Amino acid sequence: MLLAGRTAVITGGTRGLGRAIAERYLAEGANVVAAARNPHDFKEVLDEYPDRARFETVEVTSAESLRQLMATACRHFGTVDVVVANAGVSRDGRVHRLSEGDWHEMVDTNLTGTFLTTQAAVPVLEKQGGRIINVSSSMATRVAVGAAGYCATKAAIEMFTKVSAMELAPKGILVNGLAPGVIDEGMGRDLQTNKKVWEAYRTRFALGRLGRSEEVAAAAVFLAQDASSYVNGHVLEVNGGLLWA
Template identity: 70%
Template sequence: MRLAGKTAVITGGSRGLGRAIAERYLLEGARVVCAARSPYDIKEVLDLAPGRGAYVPVDVTSDDSVAALMAETAERFGGVDILVANAGVSRDGRVDRLPVADWQDMVATNLTGVFLCTRAAIPYLERSPAARIVNVSSSMATRVAIGAAGYCATKAAVEMFTRVSAIELGPRGILVNSLAPGILDEGMGQQLTANDKIWARYKTRLALGRPGGADEAADAAVFLAGPESSYVNGHVLEVNGGLLWS
């Protein structure tokens, strides 16, 4: 129960990696607010720890919506100790064909959303004796992927935002790190592994020869939120099984 007594807000927390992190945090004793546009089947997650979980709708691109999320979390559970900024979107398209609206959607959700959540959480995190921010990035932040300029660029920006935030907020008792998963058997990675032709090409780039489990990435998110990471700040933790890229 490494997170016992802590309250975590997880954006994009109703499915994919966000859901997996929510499940692990609940099992580790935390109170968890799963924040997302849609609840999907979140009841299954909340039933893991009745009374310690909640779903709160949020639009991470809206300053008012994010502020209301933090306020409701603090009112319901007494504060905020951990922010996991996980909400993200991907829109495929080469640079010369990527619609401006798709580019703006990725920037608004993947980057501005992290900024808004961080800013809204700071007044609450400052009151915590062990405040943590975990920004979810991607292995594609540091690797070139044709047709993914918007996603790669926004995730690279998240990692630099993480480093700057760590320096600015560290003196205020808030540790900021980034989790950069590789190909997982969840969300976008699940779509990749489901396509036999594409997966045959990507599989050779993985030293372990398999996609990672969402639970394996969630374990890393527990580390970054827990007491073992008390001297880890401004770090990007890659969880990718040894991912080569060409």
């Protein structure tokens, strides 16, 4: 029970890595507010942890929506100790074909959403000190053809994380990043089921396999608990040793 008594707010928390982090935090004793546009199938988690799990609708491109989210979490659980900025979107497209609309959607959701989540979290976290964990990606530091918008926004998130860590440290707030590699769900799972594509990519994984969502969630627990009390401004890569052409 590494997070017993703590309250975490997780954006994009109802599916994928966000849900995996939410479930692991709950298993470690935390109260969790999973926030997203849609609940998806998060009801299963709510039923398992009726006293410690909540779903709240949020729009991460809206400062007011995020302020309301933090206020609701505090009203229900008394305080917020950890904020995980996980909400994000990916739209494929090479630079010369990527639509302006898709570009703006990625910048608004991934980058501006992380910025606004941080701003909403500061007044709550600085009361007692706390943690902000911004979810990046291995693609923040590796070239992926056809993913200019996604790579650019994730790279920006990593620098935003480092600057925020320096600025918010005097307020008792630690800010770190979490950069998963290719994980065995969503696009990662599709990669492995396509034998031809998998053979082309398999040699890029030092461990010879995709990562598991619970392995990323375990790293998110580390960044939220006392053991990481002197870790600040760091981007923790969870990719098993990832090479990239």
